[in-house]
Amino acid sequence: MRPRQLIARAADLLFPLRCAGCGAFDTPLCARCGADLVPATGPGRCGFCSAAWDGEGFCPRCFGWRELAGVRAVYEHTGAARALVHRLKYERYRALAPLMANRLAAAAAALPVDGWVAVPLHRRRERERGFNQAELLLRRAGLPPAPARLRRLRHTGSQVRRTAAERAAALAGAFACDGPPLDGLRIGIIDDVITSGATVRECARALRDRGAREVWAFSFTRASLDLARPDSPIDH
Ligand SMILES: [Zn+2]
Ligand SMILES: [Zn+2]
Structure with missing residues (x-):
């Protein structure tokens, strides 16, 4: 095992389990914070990309997303749900993965x-x-793996504080699909959070190039970008 993996494992053992919302001990998410999570499903969400949307049908954020059959998520990227995503990813707190995978499965x-x-x-x-937090969620959720897998061709750097347009440009052609052809298969992509959609759209392109008939994207949280400020940098 590499040193960084050892440190990650040690962190899992040393740090007590605490609620991502309020810090209460012995639970990854207490009942009160769990009740405050905002679902990314049902009324008030876009029927295609699951972002917050009060209008009819689809919202303007996902206009032209032809690579995808749709985007679904469990929660809006806010409050304790956002904290769960951040703690898993940036604090390498893998003890949260079973809870998140459970809610996603x-x-x-x-x-x-x-x-x-x-x-x-x-x-x-x-x-x-x-x-890889997305891989961890996929494995923990027990979803059937596709016969092929995705590979990131280049280091695109952090997308934090880039605008949606900058993210799309940085990620263009960033993924390849390895393994047998996916001819006729319907493939699902798992990520921890979907924000501008640039990453999952590029992933979908690589999967469709490999023959996938239909591609869905699914995440633990969906960050609904502000429709009034489409060109502003995204701070997560
Ligand atoms: Zn709590
Ligand atoms: Zn939409």
């Missing part, structure tokens, strides 16, 4: 998907972190 399994892939990290990023 049933809804993801209900989608018309034959096999699942995780959004890949660049090798360098995965070495730094010790694990």
Whole structure:
């Protein structure tokens, strides 16, 4: 095991389990914070990309997302749900993964998907972190894996504080699909959070180039970008 992975494992053992919302001990999420989570499903959400949307049909954020059949998520990227995503990823707090995967599993399994892939990290990023959070969620959720997998071709750097347009430009052609052809298969992509959609759209392109018939994207949280400020940098 590499030193960074050892540190990550040690952190899992040393730090007591605490609620991501309020810090209460012995639980990854207490009942009160759990009740405050905002679902990314049902009324008030876009029927295509699951972002917050009070209008009819689809919202303007996902206009022209032809690579995808749709985006689904469990929660809006706010409050304790946002804290869970951040603690898993940036604090490498892997003890949160079973809870998050649990909440994701049933809804993801209900989608018309034959096999699942995780959004890949660049090798360098995965070495730094010790694990890939999307891969961890996929494995823990027990969803059937696709016969092929995605690979990140280049290190695109952090997307934090880039605008949606900058993210799309940075990620263009950043993924490849390895393994047998996906001819006729319906593939699902798992990520921890979907924000501008640039990452999952590029992943979907690589999967469709490999023959996938239909591609869905599914995340633990959906960050609904502010429709009034489409060109502003995104701070997560
Ligand atoms: Zn709490
Ligand atoms: Zn939408």
